[in-house]
Amino acid sequence: MAPYNAENTKTEAPYGQWESEITKEALFRGSRNLVASRVCNQTGRTFFTESRPDGIYYLVEAYQGDTGYECRTVLPAGYSARSRVYEYGGGAYAILSSSDNKGEDGPRIIFSNFSDCSVQILDVDTQKVICLLEKSDVLRYADFAAHPRPGSPWVLAVQEDHASAPKPDQVRNYVVAINTATGEVRRAVEGADFYMYPSFSPDGKKIAWVQWDFPDMPWSGVKVYWADWDEKAGIVSNVEWVAGEDGMTVTEPRWGSDGFLYFCYEKTKYRQFYRRRPGGDSALLDFKGYEEAEFGSASMFIGRLVSPYSQSVGYLLKSLHEISHTYSILSKECVVAVATENGTDKVIAFNPETLQSQDLSLPLSEITYDGLYRLSDTSFIVIGSSATAPQALYRVDITADDTSRSSIRKLTKIWWSNDEVFKPEIFSTPQHIRFPATSGPKRDIHGFYWPPHNLKYQGPEGTKPPLIVQSHGGPTGHTGPGLNLSMQYWNARGYATFAINYSGSDGHGKTYRELLNGRWGAIDVDDIAESVQHLSTTSLIDGRRVGIRGGSAGGYSVLQALCHYPALFAGGACYYGISDVKLLLQETHKMESHYVDFLLFTPDMTEADKEKVMRDRSPVHHAGNITAPLLICHGEEDKVVPISQAYTMYDDIKARGGEVRLVKFPGEGHGFRKGGEFAQGA
Structure with a gap:
């Protein structure tokens, strides 16, 4: 990489290879x-x-x-x-x-x-x-x-x-x-x-x-x-x-x-x-x-x-x-x-x-x-x-x-909330993206886009940045536009990030949230694919270099996206995500034991219909479609999505010769709370 030019000009360097003061230690330990x-x-x-x-x-x-x-x-x-x-x-x-x-x-x-x-x-x-x-x-x-x-x-x-x-x-x-x-x-x-x-x-x-x-x-x-x-x-x-x-x-x-x-x-x-x-x-x-x-x-x-x-x-x-x-x-x-x-x-x-x-x-x-x-x-x-x-x-x-x-x-x-003090101007600022879906129910798709941003570097002329898609948990949650140092870590290194608030996300009204009913694992994943295509056709990103990550239900979206749109993604990171929705029903806790009744099923479904839906929308049954490298991170004491979900996905991909890594976190439940350990493990 070319050295930084101390004068008030930016050094040209490939996207994804920029240096930044937003370090891993600043994210976790501080x-x-x-x-x-x-x-x-x-x-x-x-x-x-x-x-x-x-x-x-x-x-x-x-x-x-x-x-x-x-x-x-x-x-x-x-x-x-x-x-x-x-x-x-x-x-x-x-x-x-x-x-x-x-x-x-x-x-x-x-x-x-x-x-x-x-x-x-x-x-x-x-x-x-x-x-x-x-x-x-x-x-x-x-x-x-x-x-x-x-x-x-x-x-x-x-x-x-x-x-x-x-x-x-x-x-x-x-x-x-x-x-x-x-x-x-x-x-x-x-x-x-x-x-x-x-x-x-x-x-x-x-x-x-x-x-x-x-x-x-x-x-x-x-x-x-x-x-x-x-x-x-x-x-x-x-x-x-x-x-x-x-x-x-x-x-x-x-x-x-x-x-x-x-x-x-x-x-x-x-x-x-x-x-x-x-x-x-x-x-x-x-x-x-x-x-x-x-x-x-x-x-x-x-x-x-x-x-x-x-x-x-x-x-x-x-x-x-x-x-x-x-x-x-x-x-x-x-x-x-x-x-x-x-x-x-x-x-x-x-x-x-x-x-x-x-x-x-x-x-x-x-x-x-x-x-x-x-x-x-x-x-x-x-x-x-x-x-x-x-x-x-x-x-x-x-x-x-x-x-x-x-x-x-x-x-x-x-x-x-952070010991590190950064100047505001070093951060990328988000743009609310809203565009009409081209398939499925009539709807707009929402999200926030952060372009690459670094005061010292710029990408080569005529090139576009790689993209990291962020899928939120819930699944009926949403990602807001507040500062997220994790995404800024990548923005400062030359990556664009897009936090998708797919159909079903809250913060957009009841009609938008209820689009997910009976369609979880389908419409949200289609929204992710459409977002990548939209950002690519509007020349904001390099559509050939796209990764995706998310936790919990967002991790489920990662696995589903890699299974059903394998050619679209160069890699994925799944954090305490769901790989088998039927297994989730059998193992999860009280609050979520009927969660998928709304999200997967419709009132007119027979038991046979439900069995088919659960199989069709469980990534573990489609793991053979995954061609991109996959990182799986999971807490060993997770009671919401038990670590057995991670093992089933890992074992299947590994048996097929796929590129997959499983990182287990002792003492962690659903979501990682020990920053130093996570920084070391991931």
């Missing part, structure tokens, strides 16, 4: 993932969860120091604030009410400890940890919500019971009330297959939650309920349906100080805001300009549980899936919320009374699902990234000119 921001309602003290290269989830407090915000770890060594409910975990902690209104005795935090599924209480100021519920092989807890009355011992949670669980659908879930003074656990709500979002009303007299049953998923058939809460007896009564119908979904129910229960409801083609007060009817908050925006996250995870290393390698488990906190009620006059349009996020403020709204114009294009939380009537915290700035925690102060309009007064960066 990265953190910031999630689950929370604020103590009594004191205003701010906390969040940070996962680090050692795979531990730390509780961190952000506080005002002499020269600005500082952060300190408050969770002692030996603990990790991460849950295992629904296998993905998340929703691992909540701040408890102090015994007095001022919170002078300091905040306490209830959390689920990952290693033994125990429930612990941390005294933040003394850093003493007291065990509330002993370790258990069968009981798991997540999604905690403390009673708002100072001194109340009650905390709501989702409990998962594996005591009678030889099969996934025999695992039982409940909404429970935990007495933090005595350790007593009472099952307050039961009978449904799944629960999320239990919470107390501001006066502590009612609770609300969402629930659904097999075969529905978090984006179909979810209903919200509320009931009266008897604090003295620790029981509920007068259970009442609030909203949600068959085929629709309700997500993120949240109580306002005005006595309304707010929630995001997919009654139309997009999830919109509704609210209802006890004794009243549900009402759409029809503020203008966002009729085609998605609000709230219809999620499979209880909180976004993604490691920085999953993020940095670019195949987040970012689905419409997770117990999320994408909006917050600052006051009776102001709600701040993440609005998603065509996969891009923005933060808006709206007045629920006047229905006036305004884009706050934050310099962020991708917001962490569990990352927006109220600080005061005029401030909130948010975790997000932009096209040229990595994920960070921010404080946003707004000013209300009147009761209907809000604007930013101050934006303060509190903490950031």
Whole structure:
């Protein structure tokens, strides 16, 4: 390679052979993932969860120091604030009410400890940890919500019971009330297959939650309920349906100080805001300009549980899936919320009374699902990234000119997710690509394209860059346009990258998401092929040099694409992906045990039809078509997609004489959390 010319000219070098300061070490060992921001309602003290290269989830407090915000770890060594409910975990902690209104005795935090599924209480100021519920092989807890009355011992949670669980659908879930003074656990709500979002009303007299049953998923058939809460007896009564119908979904129910229960409801083609007060009817908050925006996250995870290393390698488990906190009620006059349009996020403020709204114009294009939380009537915290700035925690102060309009007064960066500091100009910036499909149902195909970019190099005249296609997980997730160092690693070396939001991805409305129903493993793979052809015919890439990678359902897309479009790809990398959908049905966990009912089958199919579909859409039965080299990476303790899926694919290709490599990761589950080990292994 020619040396860099120190003058203000770029050195010409072949695409893919450029040198860059974005190193492998910067991606893995210097990265953190910031999630689950929370604020103590009594004191205003701010906390969040940070996962680090050692795979531990730390509780961190952000506080005002002499020269600005500082952060300190408050969770002692030996603990990790991460849950295992629904296998993905998340929703691992909540701040408890102090015994007095001022919170002078300091905040306490209830959390689920990952290693033994125990429930612990941390005294933040003394850093003493007291065990509330002993370790258990069968009981798991997540999604905690403390009673708002100072001194109340009650905390709501989702409990998962594996005591009678030889099969996934025999695992039982409940909404429970935990007495933090005595350790007593009472099952307050039961009978449904799944629960999320239990919470107390501001006066502590009612609770609300969402629930659904097999075969529905978090984006179909979810209903919200509320009931009266008897604090003295620790029981509920007068259970009442609030909203949600068959085929629709309700997500993120949240109580306002005005006595309304707010929630995001997919009654139309997009999830919109509704609210209802006890004794009243549900009402759409029809503020203008966002009729085609998605609000709230219809999620499979209880909180976004993604490691920085999953993020940095670019195949987040970012689905419409997770117990999320994408909006917050600052006051009776102001709600701040993440609005998603065509996969891009923005933060808006709206007045629920006047229905006036305004884009706050934050310099962020991708917001962490569990990352927006109220600080005061005029401030909130948010975790997000932009096209040229990595994920960070921010404080946003707004000013209300009147009761209907809000604007930013101050934006303060509190903490950031990477030790390496890069200049924004070194990064490639994404372009939203949208084009009509040429086959199958009438639709547009969406994605984000990052061209090669390096301040020091340029490609030879008349040549086009190679392409890496990024397929997201879920499969009903999406990839946003926020900074992804993994893709930038390749962009800076002369590769173009394209993150496809294939038919079925969320963030584009219900109609687009439902295109995947009955077509998983077919329409999404066709979209990938059409995207490569589109980028090639529009002269953005060299269509002869295309690779593809993805994790989980994105890994499944990789295998399917290599099987069904072998001439299109020069190589593939599959991370904890699915090779046999029938085997997945037999081995996966409860949450996903009926996932493919929607994705593969249609109501009119016979059992024979279903068997044929599963065989036709299982890459392991078509591995002989693969001609490109394939890398398979899989965690040995994966409970979502067991490592047997990797072995079946590897063994078949190897037996046929194909070029394949399997890298196993001891101690890793679904998604890689130990950055140093991943950097070494891959």
